Amino acid sequence: MSRLLAHPQRNSWATRWVHLCVLLSALFAPRMSQAADVQMQLSTQAAGVGDKIRVQAVVEPADGEPRVGAPKLKVAGGARVQGPSFGPRQEMRLDMNGLVTKTSYIATWIVSPTQEGKLVIGPATFEQGGKTIAGQTIVLDIQAQSQAQPQRRRSPFDFDFSFDTALRERRRPALEPAPPELRAERARDPYAFLETRLDAREAVVGQPLRVTVIAYGSQGDFGEAVLEDLTFPDFSSYLVLASSEEEPPYTQTLGETEYVVRKIREYILVPLRPGRLKIGALSGVIQGRRQRLYPARGHAQGVAVRTEVVEIEVTESPEASRPPGYIPGDVGKYQLKAQVSPRGLTQDEYVEVLISISGEGQIPSGVLLPEGKDVEWQPPAIKGGPEVSEGRLQGTRTLKYAVQMKRAGKIELGTVELPFYDHEAKKYRVARADLGEVTVTPASAAANQEEPDANPKAQNPASAAPLPPSLPLMPRDSLQAIANVRRMSLPSWTFWSLLFAPAVVALALGVPQLLRGVSSSRKSKEKDHSKSLLKEANQVFRSDWQKAIPLFERALFEAIYSATGLRARGVLQTEIGRELEKLGVDAELAQQAQNVLAELEGARYGSASSEQESLQKRVNLVVGQMVKVRARRGKDS
Amino acid sequence: MPISKSALVLGAVFLFSFSSSAFAGSRSTELAGAVQGSAAHLTAERPQEAIRELEAFADSGMLHADLSFNRGLAYLRRAGSAAGQAGDYGQAAAGFAETLLERPDDAEAARGLEEAQLAVSRKKAQGAGGGAAVTEPLGLFEKALDSVSKTLLLCLAIVGSLLSCVGVILRRAERESRRTAGVITLGVGLLLLIPSFGFAELRDHLFASAEVAVVIAPQAPIFDAAGKRLAQVPALEESTVVHIGSAQRGMVPLVGLGTKKWIRLGQLRVLRVTAH
Numbered sequence: 030m031s032r033l034l035a036h037p038q039r040n041s042w043a044t045r046w047v048h049l050c051v052l053l054s055a056l057f058a059p060r061m062s063q064a065a066d067v068q069m070q071l072s073t074q075a076a077g078v079g080d081k082i083r084v085q086a087v088v089e090p091a092d093g094e095p096r097v098g099a100p101k102l103k104v105a106g107g108a109r110v111q112g113p114s115f116g117p118r119q120e121m122r123l124d125m126n127g128l129v130t131k132t133s134y135i136a137t138w139i140v141s142p143t144q145e146g147k148l149v150i151g152p153a154t155f156e157q158g159g160k161t162i163a164g165q166t167i168v169l170d171i172q173a174q175s176q177a178q179p180q181r182r183r184s185p186f187d188f189d190f191s192f193d194t195a196l197r198e199r200r201r202p203a204l205e206p207a208p209p210e211l212r213a214e215r216a217r218d219p220y221a222f223l224e225t226r227l228d229a230r231e232a233v234v235g236q237p238l239r240v241t242v243i244a245y246g247s248q249g250d251f252g253e254a255v256l257e258d259l260t261f262p263d264f265s266s267y268l269v270l271a272s273s274e275e276e277p278p279y280t281q282t283l284g285e286t287e288y289v290v291r292k293i294r295e296y297i298l299v300p301l302r303p304g305r306l307k308i309g310a311l312s313g314v315i316q317g318r319r320q321r322l323y324p325a326r327g328h329a330q331g332v333a334v335r336t337e338v339v340e341i342e343v344t345e346s347p348e349a350s351r352p353p354g355y356i357p358g359d360v361g362k363y364q365l366k367a368q369v370s371p372r373g374l375t376q377d378e379y380v381e382v383l384i385s386i387s388g389e390g391q392i393p394s395g396v397l398l399p400e401g402k403d404v405e406w407q408p409p410a411i412k413g414g415p416e417v418s419e420g421r422l423q424g425t426r427t428l429k430y431a432v433q434m435k436r437a438g439k440i441e442l443g444t445v446e447l448p449f450y451d452h453e454a455k456k457y458r459v460a461r462a463d464l465g466e467v468t469v470t471p472a473s474a475a476a477n478q479e480e481p482d483a484n485p486k487a488q489n490p491a492s493a494a495p496l497p498p499s500l501p502l503m504p505r506d507s508l509q510a511i512a513n514v515r516r517m518s519l520p521s522w523t524f525w526s527l528l529f530a531p532a533v534v535a536l537a538l539g540v541p542q543l544l545r546g547v548s549s550s551r552k553s554k555e556k557d558h559s560k561s562l563l564k565e566a567n568q569v570f571r572s573d574w575q576k577a578i579p580l581f582e583r584a585l586f587e588a589i590y591s592a593t594g595l596r597a598r599g600v601l602q603t604e605i606g607r608e609l610e611k612l613g614v615d616a617e618l619a620q621q622a623q624n625v626l627a628e629l630e631g632a633r634y635g636s637a638s639s640e641q642e643s644l645q646k647r648v649n650l651v652v653g654q655m656v657k658v659r660a661r662r663g664k665d666s
Numbered sequence: 667m668p669i670s671k672s673a674l675v676l677g678a679v680f681l682f683s684f685s686s687s688a689f690a691g692s693r694s695t696e697l698a699g700a701v702q703g704s705a706a707h708l709t710a711e712r713p714q715e716a717i718r719e720l721e722a723f724a725d726s727g728m729l730h731a732d733l734s735f736n737r738g739l740a741y742l743r744r745a746g747s748a749a750g751q752a753g754d755y756g757q758a759a760a761g762f763a764e765t766l767l768e769r770p771d772d773a774e775a776a777r778g779l780e781e782a783q784l785a786v787s788r789k790k791a792q793g794a795g796g797g798a799a800v801t802e803p804l805g806l807f808e809k810a811l812d813s814v815s816k817t818l819l820l821c822l823a824i825v826g827s828l829l830s831c832v833g834v835i836l837r838r839a840e841r842e843s844r845r846t847a848g849v850i851t852l853g854v855g856l857l858l859l860i861p862s863f864g865f866a867e868l869r870d871h872l873f874a875s876a877e878v879a880v881v882i883a884p885q886a887p888i889f890d891a892a893g894k895r896l897a898q899v900p901a902l903e904e905s906t907v908v909h910i911g912s913a914q915r916g917m918v919p920l921v922g923l924g925t926k927k928w929i930r931l932g933q934l935r936v937l938r939v940t941a942h
Binding site for chain 2: 261262263265301302357502504505506507508509511521523524525527528530531534535538
């Protein structure tokens with residue numbers, strides 16, 4: 030091209046062609062830049078109102094191109110846009126040319142839809158060297174409800190370190206499509222829902238029915254926690270499937286959403302009565318199996334789900350062509366087998382007749398016995414019953430009869446019959462088992478011959494003659510007196526008082542002794558106190574009369590108190606003698622005590638030494654007398 | 667002539683006692699009529715009508731042991747017929763158990779209760795679940811507490827207390843032999859007193875304020891205090907007699923020591939007896 034431009038005159042057509050190319054490239058360059066340079070990425074393609082969509086636009090300018098700036102994002106439709114956060118990112122790559130640094134520019138917005146419907150995001154545009162470059166436009170269908178998945182809380186035992194949910198989902202082995210009996214017609218909830226399936230909406234009493242609860246979850250594989258199980262008050266129920274752990278998951282697409290499908294409960298029910306019978310609802314919670322994929326909706330642990338109450342019309346089996354002896358409720362498909370042993374016995378002895386009823390259904394517990402006056406049938410011992418096997422209610426019930434032979438000879442036991450209603454064929458059938466004959470030896474002949482018994486057990490019948498049935502309960506037609514049963518009602522403190530009585534007795538005995546001990550110890554202390562005060566006073570008297578006076582007074586007051594209990598300090602000096610007399614002190618001693626106290630009071634203001642000595646002696650005398658009074662009184666008490 | 671206050675009071679008392687006795691008289695007539703009517707229905711093999719009448723009487727508070735008996739019998743007969751409904755055996759057991767509460771020595775009611783419970787066991791045995799246990803889920807200790815009579819405990823406590831008191835007194839004697847005898851007597855007394863006190867208090871704690879109820883649902887699952895089903899504890903079968911505490915939010919606790927077990931109140935029939 031450069032050579033052509035250098036010589037324009039040589040080829041004018043070439044020049045025009047070049048100009049045209051340049052013009053075209055100038056015209057289309059921005060668009061080509063759009064498609065190639067701006068990469069748009071969204072954090073999710075499924076969003077609802079209120080969700081946060083992370084929009085990232087990445088520009089990788091070529092070498093030498095100017096920097097990129099001014100990011101903008103166009104959003105058409107109801108949404109709030111936050112951002113952008115914008116900045117360069119540098120990468121170092123090793124290629125043929127060595128270590129190469131590449132710079133790219135990333136702008137990120139957070140778009141939060143505010144209304145349902147179409148949301149057009151983009152194009153994101155940048156300014157580069159005066160030009161505008163743009164990315165592509167992305168259209169999202171915004172749902173009314175949030176489509177956000179809760180943050181994955183990593184379990185320490187979760188060894189899947191992949192942070193990409195889509196990658197994790199791709200790694201999960203593909204599930205089989207759900208079989209027709211598990212497919213739902215429509216999605217009743219965008220996250221999870223339950224459906225109850227009944228294999229018939231009309232049935233006869235005794236007809237086995239299958240009820241299945243199927244769960245559908247759109248957030249990946251799930252487990253269920255059942256809060257309230259199905260209830261069948263009018264049915265006998267047999268559990269077939271207790272939880273979804275026992276069944277494989279499937280997948281079904283409903284609308285645009287792929288659901289994981291699991292059977293979570295299955296029962297076989299047998300209606301017990303005619304009428305419009307109900308099967309109660311099952312309520313539970315759908316949770317992610319290992320990760321918290323299911324949001325908390327209606328329950329803290331996941332999506333709360335509930336089945337509807339299902340009704341079924343149950344009638345009696347048709348009366349037309351009902352065989353005689355048919356017992357309502359004997360519905361299913363049955364075969365009879367019979368064994369009789371021994372075949373030879375003596376008159377009045379018993380044979381054992383074993384009748385096996387096997388088949389599908391609830392297995393009847395009675396059969397029609399052949400009539401005959403030569404035999405007497407005892408009530409049977411019944412064993413066995415139906416169970417769920419290979420997903421069907423089937424089994425074997427054994428009836429063991431003891432039959433007494435009343436006469437000798439060959440006795441034809443007859444045929445045992447079981448009329449039942451085959452609900453699938455919708456007709457009555459009769460199962461039969463022929464019992465054959467037995468040879469009965471007369472009782473008198475048995476005394477002369479020994480007939481070998483095929484079955485020694487026949488000597489002792491397997492089932493003894495039953496006890497006569499007890500008389501039926503009869504209604505009461507008059508009121509009988511109710512004895513006024515004296516119920517033991519004791520006050521609540523009775524046992525407590527008995528428990529604490531010994532402690533009370535111990536306390537009662539211990540208190541006086543305790544008091545006596547306290548009193549004697551107090552009195553002995555008082556005695557010591559007045560004496561010790563006197564002793565101290567006498568010692569001080571030798572050196573200082575004035576200091577000794579209050580000590581003598583204290584000693585005397587203490588002695589008076591110890592002897593009589595009188596606090597003489599609070600009594601008028603002139604009344605002390607009288608008070609002491611009232612307390613039983615000798616009149617002379619009482620007067621002496623009063624006089625001594627008066628003299629001690631007067632001595633404070635000075636007295637001759639001879640008077641001091643005399644006073645000291647008299648104080649000692651009075652204190653000594655008071656001590657004796659105290660001692661005397663202590664002995665008397 | 668003015669009427670004195672005392673005359674007015676006397677008149678009011680007379681009127682009250684007259685109306686009370688008249689009320690009592692009319693009530694007993696009603697009861698007699700009820701029992702006769704229900705007996706007539708049962709004799710004529712109309713258990714449904716008998717049930718309807720007897721339930722109406724029970725709802726209106728007319729309680730009597732014989733009415734309860736007839737009600738139990740009506741349910742038992744209906745359960746064995748084509749018109750039987752789920753829960754009939756449980757209701758039958760409730761009627762007989764109510765009779766036994768008022769008349770513990772009623773042999774017929776005891777037999778009726780046994781028949782209802784046996785029928786449940788038999789029905790369960792015919793199904794896939796094997797036999798049904800219809801005994802109250804009490805531990806061995808609780809059963810022992812329920813069975814021991816309060817009179818016996820009181821006697822033991824009295825004897826124990828007396829012996830302890832004597833022991834305390836003897837311990838203060840001067841002679842050594844008497845003090846030794848006192849220690850032994852006190853020990854024996856405490857051995858009798860403390861356990862009998864403990865048993866009596868525990869018995870009162872468990873059963874004094876408990877009510878008796880019967881399970882009338884085909885199965886009553888057991889829950890913990892938080893309302894979570896205890897899968898490891900088997901559900902109670904219809905016609906099981908239980909002791910329960912006070913109801914809370916539609917659930918009642920089963921009497922027993924240890925962790926409380928709860929059951930839905932709607933699956934029980936609480937027995938009521940005539941107030942004495």
